[in-house]
Amino acid sequence: MSAPLGIDRRLHELGLLAPGGYFIGLHIRFTSPLMTFQTYDQAWIDYYTNNGCVLRDPMTAWGFSTTGSIRWSDERLPDPFGLFKEAARYGLKYGATVSYGPISSRTIASVARSDREFTDDEIARVAEIVHNLHDMTEPPEELTAAQIEALKCIAGGDRHAAAAAKLGISESALKARLNSARQRLMARTTAEAIQRAKDYRLI
Numbered sequence: 001m002s003a004p005l006g007i008d009r010r011l012h013e014l015g016l017l018a019p020g021g022y023f024i025g026l027h028i029r030f031t032s033p034l035m036t037f038q039t040y041d042q043a044w045i046d047y048y049t050n051n052g053c054v055l056r057d058p059m060t061a062w063g064f065s066t067t068g069s070i071r072w073s074d075e076r077l078p079d080p081f082g083l084f085k086e087a088a089r090y091g092l093k094y095g096a097t098v099s100y101g102p103i104s105s106r107t108i109a110s111v112a113r114s115d116r117e118f119t120d121d122e123i124a125r126v127a128e129i130v131h132n133l134h135d136m137t138e139p140p141e142e143l144t145a146a147q148i149e150a151l152k153c154i155a156g157g158d159r160h161a162a163a164a165a166k167l168g169i170s171e172s173a174l175k176a177r178l179n180s181a182r183q184r185l186m187a188r189t190t191a192e193a194i195q196r197a198k199d200y201r202l203i
Contacts, residue, residue: 006186007136014129015039017122020092020112024130026137027105034199035137040112044090056081063099063108069127071096071117087112096123098130107134139200140184147184148203150177155194155203 014022021040025033038045047053054060058079062070070077072084072095079085087095092112101107109130111118118126143151153163153174164174178190185200187193197203 007133010129010133010136011037014109014111014126014133017118017126017129018111018113020095020114022109022111024107024109024133026107026134027101027139028108029105033107034139034196040092041090044087044092047086047090053083053086056083058083059097059108059110063097064103064106067099067101067106069096069098069123071123073117094118096126098123098127100127100131100134105139109133137186139196140202143181143184143197143202146177147181148197150174151181151190151194151197151203154178154190155198 011024014024018039021038021044023036023038023040025036027034040048058077059072062077072087084095087093091114093114094117095110095112096118097108097110099106099108107130109126111126149167150163153166154160158166160171160174164171167174169177178193181197182188182190182193185193185196187196194203
């Protein structure tokens with residue numbers, strides 16, 4: 001997924017702190033994150049996906065049971081399925097995870113490297129970035145009636161001219177409504193705005 005404008009810089013900072021890659025699931029609701037970004041090696045992503053590792057990932061269980069930050073090597077973390085050993089085979093030898101936000105909209109992020117443990121300062125910086133990303137991407141509670149009407153028309157297959165005629169407004173007014181909806185939803189395209197509005201249960 002492409003990052004909405006304004007978020008790219010923080011993701012870049014996160015990438016600099018995580019030479020082995022990172023994963024961040026923002027605002028996990030109904031078991032699915034509203035946005036995800038990751039830079040892990042594709043071979044690990046394929047292995048993780050194809051083997052359903054999310055169901056056995058110690059970080060998933062930890063992230064939903066508490067908030068804060070923790071190193072993967074922490075002895076308080078049970079790993080009965082040996083997922084960390086598998087990750088190490090793909091270069092993810094050292095890592096840390098941050099969990100933030102209410103259980104109804106939890107953000108969980110992990111960072112990795114192959115050469116050494118993350119320092120306390122680095123983990124604190126990762127946590128600050130994750131908290132910031134969580135707050136920046138907080139879904140709106142509602143859209144205006146005008147924004148909802150415009151998005152619904154386009155979602156229903158209407159072209160701009162037809163949607164404007166249906167709503168009794170000019171095409172420029174319609175485009176202004178769609179633009180304001182995109183900004184509200186932090187989406188780059190109208191299609192992305194429609195999908196986010198659906199994900200957020202706003203239309």
